[in-house]
Amino acid sequence: MASAVAASVEVVENAATASHHTLPSSWWKSEKIFEIEKRAIFNQSWMYCTHASRFKKAGDYYSFTVVGINFFIIKTKGEGNLKAFHNVCRHRAYPVIRKEKGSSTILGCKYHGWSYNTEGKLNKAPQFDDVEGFKKEDNSLFEIKTHVTPEGLVFVNFSAGEVPSFDEWFDGLSGELKEYDFEDYEYHMSYELDGQFNWKTLMDGYQECYHCPTAHPGLNAAFKMETYKVAPRTRYCRHYAQIVKEDIEIEADDKDADEESSWFGFGKKKTAVESKPEKKKNPGGDFDGLWVYLYPNNGVNCYSDCWYSIRVLPQSATRTILQYDIYTKKGLAEEKKKEFVDFLQLVEIEDFNLCQLTQKNLNQGIYSTGVLHPTKENGVLFYQKEVAKMVKEHFAKEQEAGHLINPASLDTGRTKESDELEGICKSLECQGNNPETTGLQW
Ligand code: FES
Numbered sequence: 133m134a135s136a137v138a139a140s141v142e143v144v145e146n147a148a149t150a151s152h153h154t155l156p157s158s159w160w161k162s163e164k165i166f167e168i169e170k171r172a173i174f175n176q177s178w179m180y181c182t183h184a185s186r187f188k189k190a191g192d193y194y195s196f197t198v199v200g201i202n203f204f205i206i207k208t209k210g211e212g213n214l215k216a217f218h219n220v221c222r223h224r225a226y227p228v229i230r231k232e233k234g235s236s237t238i239l240g241c242k243y244h245g246w247s248y249n250t251e252g253k254l255n256k257a258p259q260f261d262d263v264e265g266f267k268k269e270d271n272s273l274f275e276i277k278t279h280v281t282p283e284g285l286v287f288v289n290f291s292a293g294e295v296p297s298f299d300e301w302f303d304g305l306s307g308e309l310k311e312y313d314f315e316d317y318e319y320h321m322s323y324e325l326d327g328q329f330n331w332k333t334l335m336d337g338y339q340e341c342y343h344c345p346t347a348h349p350g351l352n353a354a355f356k357m358e359t360y361k362v363a364p365r366t367r368y369c370r371h372y373a374q375i376v377k378e379d380i381e382i383e384a385d386d387k388d389a390d391e392e393s394s395w396f397g398f399g400k401k402k403t404a405v406e407s408k409p410e411k412k413k414n415p416g417g418d419f420d421g422l423w424v425y426l427y428p429n430n431g432v433n434c435y436s437d438c439w440y441s442i443r444v445l446p447q448s449a450t451r452t453i454l455q456y457d458i459y460t461k462k463g464l465a466e467e468k469k470k471e472f473v474d475f476l477q478l479v480e481i482e483d484f485n486l487c488q489l490t491q492k493n494l495n496q497g498i499y500s501t502g503v504l505h506p507t508k509e510n511g512v513l514f515y516q517k518e519v520a521k522m523v524k525e526h527f528a529k530e531q532e533a534g535h536l537i538n539p540a541s542l543d544t545g546r547t548k549e550s551d552e553l554e555g556i557c558k559s560l561e562c563q564g565n566n567p568e569t570t571g572l573q574w
């Protein structure tokens with residue numbers, strides 16, 4: 133377990149040299165930018181999904197939707213590995229899994245009855261047995277690249293082509309994860325928020341604590357904010373702050389709470405804590421945490437009693453779903469769990485409200501860019517620089533190729549005729565006939 137590491141941490145300064153301004157605000161509201169971000173970033177990055185401890189037996193599965201891609205992760209029967217598959221039947225593309233979670237060692241498609249095993253292999257295709265040339269082995273589910281760290285963190289990468297290995301992508305991360313004993317924790321609960329803002333609006337706030345003294349009175353009491361530092365690494369950042377060891381008062385900043393905000397599944401409105409604050413033990417515990425931002429859209433934050441993950445799931449340029457999973461120390465008292473969840477939700481709703489109102493102003497088109505503090509907002513510079521780099525590189529590739537390039541799309545089952553028909557579609561899109569897909573026109 134890590135302890136008292138904050139004081140010795142050097143902030144990596146290279147992030148501050150790229151630019152001291154934000155990217156232009158059009159990148160927070162343009163659907164065309166969002167479309168190219170999907171192709172350039174989300175469809176070829178290693179992205180955190182869940183923790184392996186949630187899969188108890190063969191056939192246990194969880195389904196996810198990330199940037200419009202539906203997939204599920206399942207524990208296989210043979211080796212007991214975790215595998216991810218696109219939730220798309222190989223017959224006529226109906227979703228094979230229709231629940232958020234479940235358990236089955238045979239996955240039956242409810243359209244025409246094809247079924248698959250936990251390895252994604254086609255098990256049965258009714259009445260296809262005597263169809264000449266039909267091969268079951270050519271019709272397995274589409275597998276998605278998966279990486280499970282020794283600590284049980286599960287990542288996927290949608291790219292159908294070559295990608296950097298996980299350890300290359302997040303160089304150095306595996307050493308840092310070892311500081312926390314993930315095995316000592318179990319899944320507790322999940323919840324989500326549906327926000328009217330761009331995914332980067334949330335990430336901007338997530339990547340700095342410059343706003344904490346103003347916007348998070350509770351958090352401000354729990355940490356020595358002057359020690360807060362963001363240390364950029366390779367496509368991830370470690371956040372450090374010394375926790376206040378004495379008893380603290382948790383107070384909500386509910387003065388400007390947005391009326392529209394609510395916790396789905398909880399029925400909570402405005403703020404999570406509404407009772408009068410009293411001095412009590414810091415819910416953050418006494419461990420100076422392992423808090424990690426994982427480019428592009430995830431975070432894992434570990435405290436003494438609990439750890440939680442956040443998945444920031446863009447739905448459109450101006451809508452984003454935030455999903456939180458909380459894990460608690462095995463045997464932790466219910467009261468302690470509740471205290472931590474309340475503390476977390478208080479901070480999260482404060483951030484959510486900041487994002488809602490910021491996005492409204494970004495949408496106006498008045499503001500374009502703003503100046504960023506070179507050390508207090510170095511984490512923002514770091515990830516925005518990576519966003520700009522990946523988009524610019526991908527844009528150049530598409531310009532050169534003369535068509536859109538989606539790294540996640542699969543080229544299976546092609547025939548001469550399907551290529552010809554696909555060609556017609558592509559040329560119509562390039563002429564600008566399809567407003568959804570005129571990617572090279574902007
Ligand atoms: S689409 Fe799945 S069986 Fe036909």
Ligand SMILES: [Fe+2]
Nearest residue numbers: 337338348483
């Ligand atoms: Fe915040």
